[in-house]
Amino acid sequence: QKEVEQNSGPLSVPEGAIASLNCTYSDRGSQSFFWYRQYSGKSPELIMFIYSNGDKEDGRFTAQLNKASQYVSLLIRDSQPSDSATYLCAAMDSNYQLIWGAGTKLIIKP
Amino acid sequence: GAVVSQHPSWVICKSGTSVKIECRSLDFQATTMFWYRQFPKQSLMLMATSNEGSKATYEQGVEKDKFLINHASLTLSTLTVTSAHPEDSSFYICSARWGLQETQYFGPGTRLLVL
Numbered sequence: 367q368k369e370v371e372q373n374s375g376p377l378s379v380p381e382g383a384i385a386s387l388n389c390t391y392s393d394r395g396s397q398s399f400f401w402y403r404q405y406s407g408k409s410p411e412l413i414m415f416i417y418s419n420g421d422k423e424d425g426r427f428t429a430q431l432n433k434a435s436q437y438v439s440l441l442i443r444d445s446q447p448s449d450s451a452t453y454l455c456a457a458m459d460s461n462y463q464l465i466w467g468a469g470t471k472l473i474i475k476p
Numbered sequence: 477g478a479v480v481s482q483h484p485s486w487v488i489c490k491s492g493t494s495v496k497i498e499c500r501s502l503d504f505q506a507t508t509m510f511w512y513r514q515f516p517k518q519s520l521m522l523m524a525t526s527n528e529g530s531k532a533t534y535e536q537g538v539e540k541d542k543f544l545i546n547h548a549s550l551t552l553s554t555l556t557v558t559s560a561h562p563e564d565s566s567f568y569i570c571s572a573r574w575g576l577q578e579t580q581y582f583g584p585g586t587r588l589l590v591l
Contacts, residue, residue: 468519
């Protein structure tokens with residue numbers, strides 16, 4: 367069964383520090399990976415996607431992909447209290463369906 | 477960016493009635509739309525996938541006669557919860573994409589409360 371695993375947290379990070387969110391996936395056929403942020407009571411919003419090995423940066427966010435290790439991560443630099451949310455990792459399988467992780471709750475402490 | 481809307485954002489209904497939720501892609505043509513359900517403090521659960529002009533594909537355990545999905549155009553999909561019961565109370569969220577390998581963009585969600 368195809369799975370995406372995330373630590374449910376909560377992950378507590380002091381304001382201004384780097385938050386590191388991790389995700390592993392079981393399907394080696396997965397090619398694209400997505401990070402979504404979901405605030406409490408709201409729907410998910412896309413942060414970024416990655417499909418090539420290595421790093422992809424967008425502002426304070428960096429996604430990292432290691433296909434050999436089947437590992438995806440999201441780094442948030444200079445964490446702000448407004449970054450407190452649940453972060454969802456998703457892998458697109460060979461049928462173009464998203465396999466979702468259960469999410470990691472991130473808390474940024476002022 | 478891609479914008480997806482949902483209507484209504486909140487609905488309260490009596491047990492036994494039917495409720496229709498609309499999902500629209502506002503600035504792109506959505507070849508595929510997805511319907512999710514999320515209970516409090518739980519993860520997203522995919523209910524069904526719908527492609528424009530064809531029948532929806534339901535996930536295991538989701539009753540297709542209870543959750544009717546229509547994707548009649550490239551910008552509109554509807555979810556009808558028939559004969560709603562209190563256990564159907566949840567947060568229903570749609571998403572849409574314009575191509576097989578493209579990103580899913582989410583609507584703001586609809587909160588359903590069945591009394």
